[in-house]
Amino acid sequence: MALSTQPYKGARDFYPEDKRVQDYMFGVLRSVVKKYGYLEYDAPILEPLDLYRAKTGDEIVNEQVYSFVDRGDREVAIRPEMTPTVSRMVAAKRQELAYPLRWFSIPNLWRYERPQRGRLREHWQLNVDLFGEPTLAAEHEMLLILDDILKSFGAKPEMYEIRLNSRLFMNFLLSDYFGLGEVQVVTLSKLIDRMHKIPHSEFVAEVDTLCTPSQRDAQLPDKILSVLSVGDIDALPPEIGTHGSLIAIRHLIALLNQAGILNVRFDISLMRGFDYYSGVVFEVFDNDPENNRSMFGGGRYDGLVGLFGVEPVPTIGFGMGDVTLRNFLEAHNLLPRLGSEIDALVILVGDVYAQAQKLIADFREMGLNVAVDATDRKIGSKIKAADKTGVRYVIFVGQEELDTEQYGLKDLKSGQEEKHSSARLVSIIKDYRK
Amino acid sequence: MALSTQPYKGARDFYPEDKRVQDYMFGVLRSVVKKYGYLEYDAPILEPLDLYRAKTGDEIVNEQVYSFVDRGDREVAIRPEMTPTVSRMVAAKRQELAYPLRWFSIPNLWRYERPQRGRLREHWQLNVDLFGEPTLAAEHEMLLILDDILKSFGAKPEMYEIRLNSRLFMNFLLSDYFGLGEVQVVTLSKLIDRMHKIPHSEFVAEVDTLCTPSQRDAQLPDKILSVLSVGDIDALPPEIGTHGSLIAIRHLIALLNQAGILNVRFDISLMRGFDYYSGVVFEVFDNDPENNRSMFGGGRYDGLVGLFGVEPVPTIGFGMGDVTLRNFLEAHNLLPRLGSEIDALVILVGDVYAQAQKLIADFREMGLNVAVDATDRKIGSKIKAADKTGVRYVIFVGQEELDTEQYGLKDLKSGQEEKHSSARLVSIIKDYRK
Numbered sequence: 001m002a003l004s005t006q007p008y009k010g011a012r013d014f015y016p017e018d019k020r021v022q023d024y025m026f027g028v029l030r031s032v033v034k035k036y037g038y039l040e041y042d043a044p045i046l047e048p049l050d051l052y053r054a055k056t057g058d059e060i061v062n063e064q065v066y067s068f069v070d071r072g073d074r075e076v077a078i079r080p081e082m083t084p085t086v087s088r089m090v091a092a093k094r095q096e097l098a099y100p101l102r103w104f105s106i107p108n109l110w111r112y113e114r115p116q117r118g119r120l121r122e123h124w125q126l127n128v129d130l131f132g133e134p135t136l137a138a139e140h141e142m143l144l145i146l147d148d149i150l151k152s153f154g155a156k157p158e159m160y161e162i163r164l165n166s167r168l169f170m171n172f173l174l175s176d177y178f179g180l181g182e183v184q185v186v187t188l189s190k191l192i193d194r195m196h197k198i199p200h201s202e203f204v205a206e207v208d209t210l211c212t213p214s215q216r217d218a219q220l221p222d223k224i225l226s227v228l229s230v231g232d233i234d235a236l237p238p239e240i241g242t243h244g245s246l247i248a249i250r251h252l253i254a255l256l257n258q259a260g261i262l263n264v265r266f267d268i269s270l271m272r273g274f275d276y277y278s279g280v281v282f283e284v285f286d287n288d289p290e291n292n293r294s295m296f297g298g299g300r301y302d303g304l305v306g307l308f309g310v311e312p313v314p315t316i317g318f319g320m321g322d323v324t325l326r327n328f329l330e331a332h333n334l335l336p337r338l339g340s341e342i343d344a345l346v347i348l349v350g351d352v353y354a355q356a357q358k359l360i361a362d363f364r365e366m367g368l369n370v371a372v373d374a375t376d377r378k379i380g381s382k383i384k385a386a387d388k389t390g391v392r393y394v395i396f397v398g399q400e401e402l403d404t405e406q407y408g409l410k411d412l413k414s415g416q417e418e419k420h421s422s423a424r425l426v427s428i429i430k431d432y433r434k
Numbered sequence: 435m436a437l438s439t440q441p442y443k444g445a446r447d448f449y450p451e452d453k454r455v456q457d458y459m460f461g462v463l464r465s466v467v468k469k470y471g472y473l474e475y476d477a478p479i480l481e482p483l484d485l486y487r488a489k490t491g492d493e494i495v496n497e498q499v500y501s502f503v504d505r506g507d508r509e510v511a512i513r514p515e516m517t518p519t520v521s522r523m524v525a526a527k528r529q530e531l532a533y534p535l536r537w538f539s540i541p542n543l544w545r546y547e548r549p550q551r552g553r554l555r556e557h558w559q560l561n562v563d564l565f566g567e568p569t570l571a572a573e574h575e576m577l578l579i580l581d582d583i584l585k586s587f588g589a590k591p592e593m594y595e596i597r598l599n600s601r602l603f604m605n606f607l608l609s610d611y612f613g614l615g616e617v618q619v620v621t622l623s624k625l626i627d628r629m630h631k632i633p634h635s636e637f638v639a640e641v642d643t644l645c646t647p648s649q650r651d652a653q654l655p656d657k658i659l660s661v662l663s664v665g666d667i668d669a670l671p672p673e674i675g676t677h678g679s680l681i682a683i684r685h686l687i688a689l690l691n692q693a694g695i696l697n698v699r700f701d702i703s704l705m706r707g708f709d710y711y712s713g714v715v716f717e718v719f720d721n722d723p724e725n726n727r728s729m730f731g732g733g734r735y736d737g738l739v740g741l742f743g744v745e746p747v748p749t750i751g752f753g754m755g756d757v758t759l760r761n762f763l764e765a766h767n768l769l770p771r772l773g774s775e776i777d778a779l780v781i782l783v784g785d786v787y788a789q790a791q792k793l794i795a796d797f798r799e800m801g802l803n804v805a806v807d808a809t810d811r812k813i814g815s816k817i818k819a820a821d822k823t824g825v826r827y828v829i830f831v832g833q834e835e836l837d838t839e840q841y842g843l844k845d846l847k848s849g850q851e852e853k854h855s856s857a858r859l860v861s862i863i864k865d866y867r868k
Binding site: 002003004005006012015034035041047048070076088089097103110122133134135141307308309342357361364368369370371372375376385386 | 488504512542566568575693802
């Protein structure tokens with residue numbers, strides 16, 4: 001039986017035209033984060049499963065992680081996220097490294113999920129992390145970078161919105177202000193995370209269900225629903241609106257406004273899934289009504305490096321997935337048309353392979369990316385194949401051309417064909433590339 | 435108990451200084467293969483295990499592949515090599531693609547091996563493949579690229595040697611000329627592969643062992659040992675030296691010599707491990723007496739795409755591993771010193787965070803990679819941390835600097851400190867970067 005030609009379910013083959021788009025996207029990501037002084041790192045795609053048991057969250061570890069036992073009886077996982085890995089690497093050199101430490105990576109990550117729009121089993125994710133900056137400058141920088149990345153792709157402010165919340169505030173709100181018990185806090189947190197994905201009536205019913213009879217008697221469900229429906233930070237009841245954790249949020253919004261970033265607001269329903277977040281959390285939403293969802297996010301997670309038995313370090317970071325980003329860029333028509341990376345295809349006419357080598361080497365020396373068709377097919381088939389690849393120019397080299405040092409250059413777009421010296425050919429082709 | 439900070443056994447963490455070296459190496463690889471018209475592709479790191487059962491070779495599949503059963507009961511493998519994947523991708527679009535098709539990739543590959551010099555469980559490997567070129571032009575191009583890559587890293591011809599053989603020739607030699615049976619051919623092939631890694635006496639004994647009594651009576655062991663000891667293609671006995679498959683080898687050597695590549699020779703002991711090779715095979719050896727081993731290799735494998743139930747396509751390719759390449763470059767002192775990618779660190783003096791934002795944004799706008807230290811540590815600690823990162827310049831920004839628009843620039847290498855306008859600062863820093 002013939003082998004299947006399909007890639008593994010939920011993962012993508014990147015044919016050159018797809019890889020080209022990925023390269024373009026990653027190129028923009030790299031150039032923006034490098035402007036902010038971030039350095040790229042990488043790590044093995046396999047990690048001990050224990051690394052995720054600690055803080056990634058039960059649902060992911062039990063239901064979504066690709067894990068297995070290796071030939072040496074170790075429980076290993078294909079990384080579902082990069083944050084535990086980067087924390088491990090910082091912990092390993094906790095004393096040697098200089099802070100503030102700015103690192104980024106674009107790893108591929110795996111999760112066993114039902115493939116759907118924006119979610120695949122394998123995706124790439126820009127991870128940007130800043131270690132050793134305890135002040136709000138860290139939060140501010142993360143948001144500047146996120147905004148800068150989107151603008152560098154050509155996005156306009158009306159296409160997206162930055163939303164902020166604080167885990168400290170939510171802890172205060174749920175435990176102290178609402179007076180919920182530990183289990184109730186977890187239940188309500190998960191419920192808030194789904195708040196805008198389920199019908200409002202279902203949300204109301206579940207809030208009611210999680211409360212005890214005496215809490216219900218005290219009208220707690222109404223209080224919860226009322227606070228969670230507040231859209232504006234300044235509309236919160238004063239006894240919670242003045243909580244210290246919100247000073248940070250207000251200050252951040254002011255700093256961003258100062259830089260001309262106005263599409264930013266407080267969002268009380270913003271929870272983020274990971275257990276390790278400890279302070280400000282943020283997400284970027286797509287404003288497209290067809291795709292009004294959270295695209296990227298992150299937050300402060302000061303406790304993670306300390307899990308490796310070293311002194312903790314204040315940390316903040318965010319992730320940006322390639323599938324989501326590409327969907328956003330396509331939906332808003334922001335992906336440029338990228339031409340072939342091959343500058344020209346040399347078609348050999350007659351038995352001139354050995355003789356043409358010097359010329360071909362010269363083209364490459366002069367900076368052209370040149371492919372050669374030395375097959376013995378008819379010239380017509382060769383031109384047809386060239387056209388299929390998207391290459392713009394074909395150069396014909398036969399005995400006469402080698403003797404006269406004048407080579408045929410065919411522009412596959414215009415159909416024009418002219419004879420030129422090799423230097424002139426190179427200059428024409430380079431001009432087009434610019 | 436604290437979590438371990440070590441990476442998975444036999445795999446590497448790439449801290450920014452290591453990632454920088456990898457980026458440099460991969461940058462050279464990419465630029466060379468693109469000159470020859472190759473386009474980059476990529477694919478999921480997980481593949482069905484069946485993909486390797488077909489042709490990768492039993493030892494690898496049974497002893498070295500990372501395989502497991504996924505949550506959907508599929509037998510999957512973490513790819514141990516890229517050739518089956520690229521063959522699958524070509525087969526999937528067999529009719530749509532234009533030939534000759536030139537593709538490359540730099541995937542990470544996994545094998546469960548005892549980690550040792552030059553061999554790790556995870557490594558990256560440049561894979562260069564040419565589909566649809568049945569003539570010797572394909573072999574020639576592979577060898578030109580291999581040679582060009584090494585020269586582009588600054589390698590001299592005396593540092594390495596290109597060796598060639600032909601599977602067709604070896605099939606003829608072992609089956610027809612020696613008259614060995616099928617099992618004997620496999621045994622002798624594996625033995626030849628180990629020929630230069632085991633003591634000669636052991637090799638002689640094993641050749642003797644694999645022969646039957648009647649073959650021994652006919653002096654076959656002596657004949658085998660005598661032929662296998664031939665170093666020069668022209669010193670082969672005429673009844674085998676004139677075999678058709680050797681015309682290709684002679685022609686290739688002549689073409690390479692014409693291009694000034696003289697460090698190339700026929701090597702009868704060159705087998706290559708994979709079962710799928712079907713024609714010319716080649717390897718590049720390190721001439722360093724400390725590390726006189728095969729570094730990279732490849733060959734023609736015309737039958738692989740056909741395994742997917744489509745029309746076969748003539749194919750040739752090679753692989754070049756990053757661990758081996760880095761060892762070679764280090765041993766021959768060919769790795770350049772790479773400076774920090776951060777151009778300058780801005781140290782804020784006093785409470786000027788909000789006020790300094792415009793200036794910092796301007797630096798980035800003008801093309802500098804600028805990190806900021808906004809922590810409230812003493813200036814001395816900040817400079818010490820900057821020095822540790824390897825950054826060359828520190829820019830001091832306090833209230834006075836903002837008022838006068840003259841900023842302190844400290845050159846951490848010379849220790850000199852001067853005040854300049856922001857435009858002048860940027861120009862000094864850019865000059866250094868060149």
